[in-house]
Amino acid sequence: MSRLKENKPLYLQIKERIEDQIVTDQLKAHDQIPSTTQLVQFYKINHLTVAKGINQLVDAGVIYKKRGVGMFVAEGAKEKLLEERKKAFVDQYVVPLIQEGDRLGFSEKEMVQLIQELKRKGRG
Numbered sequence: 543m544s545r546l547k548e549n550k551p552l553y554l555q556i557k558e559r560i561e562d563q564i565v566t567d568q569l570k571a572h573d574q575i576p577s578t579t580q581l582v583q584f585y586k587i588n589h590l591t592v593a594k595g596i597n598q599l600v601d602a603g604v605i606y607k608k609r610g611v612g613m614f615v616a617e618g619a620k621e622k623l624l625e626e627r628k629k630a631f632v633d634q635y636v637v638p639l640i641q642e643g644d645r646l647g648f649s650e651k652e653m654v655q656l657i658q659e660l661k662r663k664g665r666g
Contacts, residue, residue: 552587556595564604564619565627571617575605 563569576584581592596613599605604619643653 552585552591553595553598556581556585556592557598560595560599561604561623564615565623567620569615571615571619573615574612575615577612 560569560575563575569575578589578592578596581587581596582589585592596605600607600613602622603616604622605613606616607613640653648656
């Protein structure tokens with residue numbers, strides 16, 4: 543894991559790092575995630591900060607706790623995260639792309655061709 547950035551709340555970065563590991567299959571259903579103590583020691587941040595990020599994942603049903611044992615990736619966590627991320631992708635990127643394309647006078651066909659061309663060139 544790389545170091546944390548200063549431009550985003552630390553608890554969100556912890557949460558997103560674990561989500562990324564689930565989405566990329568570094569962590570799979572029922573795998574144990576690092577303990578809060580391990581994350582505190584690794585990132586050298588406050589225990590409450592780590593706990594806040596972890597608790598959001600628990601509340602979302604992405605991870606579950608086994609008292610006295612640890613925290614584990616929930617069944618279906620990857621699918622849940624992918625669904626949420628795809629929706630966020632549409633809202634954050636696709637909608638503004640279409641709106642700007644409309645303002646610039648791109649036709650739908652031109653926009654699709656542009657995306658296909660960029661994907662072929664490995665820029666997408």
